[in-house]
Amino acid sequence: MSIKGKAYIAGIYEHPTRLAKDISLAQIHAQCAKGALEDAGLTKDDVDGYFCAGDAPGLGPMSMVEYMGLKPRHVDSTDTGGSSYVLHVGHAAEAIAAGKCKVALITLAGRPRAEGMATGTVPRSRGGTPTPDEPFEFPYGPTVVNMYAMCAMRHMYEFGTTSEQLAWIKVAASHHAQHNPHALLRDVVTVEEVVNSPMISDPLHRLDCCVITDGGGAIVVVAPEIAAKLKRPKVKLIGAGEFIKTQMGGKVDLTYSGARVSGAAAFAEAGVKPADIKYASIYDSFTITVLMQLEDLGFCEKGKGGAFVADGNLIAGTGKLPFNTDGGGLCSNHPGNRGGLTKVLEAVRQLRGEAHPAVQVKNCNLAVAHGTGGSLGLRHGSATVILERE
Amino acid sequence: MAAQERKLPAPAVSQETQAYWDAAAKGKLLVRKCTGCGQAHHYPRTICPFCFSDKTEWIEASGKGTIYSYSVMRRAPVPYAMAYVTLAEGPRMVTNIVDCDFDKLKCEQAVKLVFKPTDGGPPLPMFTPA
Numbered sequence: 001m002s003i004k005g006k007a008y009i010a011g012i013y014e015h016p017t018r019l020a021k022d023i024s025l026a027q028i029h030a031q032c033a034k035g036a037l038e039d040a041g042l043t044k045d046d047v048d049g050y051f052c053a054g055d056a057p058g059l060g061p062m063s064m065v066e067y068m069g070l071k072p073r074h075v076d077s078t079d080t081g082g083s084s085y086v087l088h089v090g091h092a093a094e095a096i097a098a099g100k101c102k103v104a105l106i107t108l109a110g111r112p113r114a115e116g117m118a119t120g121t122v123p124r125s126r127g128g129t130p131t132p133d134e135p136f137e138f139p140y141g142p143t144v145v146n147m148y149a150m151c152a153m154r155h156m157y158e159f160g161t162t163s164e165q166l167a168w169i170k171v172a173a174s175h176h177a178q179h180n181p182h183a184l185l186r187d188v189v190t191v192e193e194v195v196n197s198p199m200i201s202d203p204l205h206r207l208d209c210c211v212i213t214d215g216g217g218a219i220v221v222v223a224p225e226i227a228a229k230l231k232r233p234k235v236k237l238i239g240a241g242e243f244i245k246t247q248m249g250g251k252v253d254l255t256y257s258g259a260r261v262s263g264a265a266a267f268a269e270a271g272v273k274p275a276d277i278k279y280a281s282i283y284d285s286f287t288i289t290v291l292m293q294l295e296d297l298g299f300c301e302k303g304k305g306g307a308f309v310a311d312g313n314l315i316a317g318t319g320k321l322p323f324n325t326d327g328g329g330l331c332s333n334h335p336g337n338r339g340g341l342t343k344v345l346e347a348v349r350q351l352r353g354e355a356h357p358a359v360q361v362k363n364c365n366l367a368v369a370h371g372t373g374g375s376l377g378l379r380h381g382s383a384t385v386i387l388e389r390e
Numbered sequence: 391m392a393a394q395e396r397k398l399p400a401p402a403v404s405q406e407t408q409a410y411w412d413a414a415a416k417g418k419l420l421v422r423k424c425t426g427c428g429q430a431h432h433y434p435r436t437i438c439p440f441c442f443s444d445k446t447e448w449i450e451a452s453g454k455g456t457i458y459s460y461s462v463m464r465r466a467p468v469p470y471a472m473a474y475v476t477l478a479e480g481p482r483m484v485t486n487i488v489d490c491d492f493d494k495l496k497c498e499q500a501v502k503l504v505f506k507p508t509d510g511g512p513p514l515p516m517f518t519p520a
Contacts, residue, residue, distance in 0.1 A: 121466065135411075136433035137484045139398050139514055140486050146463045148460045150459040150474060151463035249429075252458065254459055328478055
């Protein structure tokens with residue numbers, strides 16, 4: 001059974017905050033849910049499917065189901081880190097296609113800034129019973145940034161990728177963020193500014209990294225018969241794929257990501273090619289994340305990502321592949337250190353024609369949203385969805 | 391050398407990997423190898439992640455390897471070099487490169503095994519330029 005054409009994204013909402021000192025975690029989830037349902041023209045009582053990941057307070061979906069007063073007959077709290085919400089869109093479509101629900105709500109929220117979390121540069125133990133990998137990794141000091149940096153280092157070694165090429169990814173995101181009033185970083189930056197920013201973990205500089213923000217978002221996925229009754233532009237899900245990329249028992253290969261598998265599955269299901277895509281939302285925890293995913297999704301040959309992203313090729317209006325036109329995680333928002341949900345949101349805005357006019361892609365009828373969650377250099381979850389304007 | 395001043399947390403030893411850490415305390419690096427498919431893997435498991443055979447055994451690594459990739463964590467109280475090292479026995483392992491000039495590290499550089507003490511636990515296998 002394919003999910004192609006079996007579900008539509010009917011409602012979206014991105015919380016405007018980037019620092020949520022006076023808002024609780026559950027409150028952000030609920031505010032986002034309310035916003036997305038209102039965007040769709042639906043109510044809380046229409047929701048019969050609920051999806052969340054590890055950012056939701058409590059055990060799986062239970063606390064938030066209670067807090068929001070939901071009565072779902074289908075729930076899914078699969079957690080693949082920041083890619084979870086892209087994966088949830090696919091799982092919601094599966095549930096809808098199987099008749100398990102008709103209106104699926106997906107929520108995300110996080111407060112790493114308000115909580116003073118040391119996100120990127122401090123090794124973190126998960127606590128509780130150690131994972132089997134933990135004793136062989138945690139004592140060595142793996143952080144978010146140095147494990148992504150090792151991917152960049154190997155990419156540079158094998159393919160000659162340069163820091164200047166990686167910097168173009170941040171430059172493109174900053175060109176888009178200047179138009180987003182909610183973006184954390186709105187100043188346009190240059191390649192020189194990126195490569196001259198402080199080195200965090202070789203070869204990634206401060207400006208190769210995404211922002212750390214509080215906030216959240218929500219997505220409402222509905223059955224075709226529900227979408228037909230709503231007034232919003234129709235955004236149809238036509239392909240979805242997921243994968244967990246690991247260290248493979250020690251056969252570690254840092255040169256590719258799980259996008260190679262999840263992307264291929266999504267494109268095959270959709271029956272379209274990367275060349276058909278008008279807009280791409282690409283997970284951008286770091287510049288290297290974007291570069292590797294673009295290669296692995298098939299937008300360019302493996303190893304040629306550096307040349308592909310250079311010279312403004314990702315900038316809306318001038319480049320061949322406009323990406324992350326909201327400013328992305330690199331400049332606008334990476335709520336709760338989980339950026340997959342916002343990737344879906346900007347893809348929907350583009351397909352609806354509701355992106356900022358300065359970055360709206362003309363005749364945007366086909367878009368991809370892709371997420372990477374966990375650690376690109378250790379183990380990560382990949383999820384890809386392909387969306388079509390109807 | 392800077393890396394020696396880091397306080398390293400003790401690894402959480404599990405029932406399955408006690409022998410690995412006991413060997414580390416004696417200055418030996420063990421690798422788990424499958425007698426079914428003949429392949430070594432890392433981190434060690436009793437069931438082979440390649441063929442799912444439970445006929446796995448410990449072998450002692452030669453201590454020779456090469457740097458697959460690395461990154462010098464500059465934004466730390468004491469900078470250190472994260473790395474994946476490709477062991478002569480095959481598997482690549484998460485580790486640190488120590489006792490060296492971080493600015494001269496390179497991918498595919500030859501390295502050799504050393505052990506560094508942890509805070510109240512068995513020592514960690516690390517590598518230094520050969």
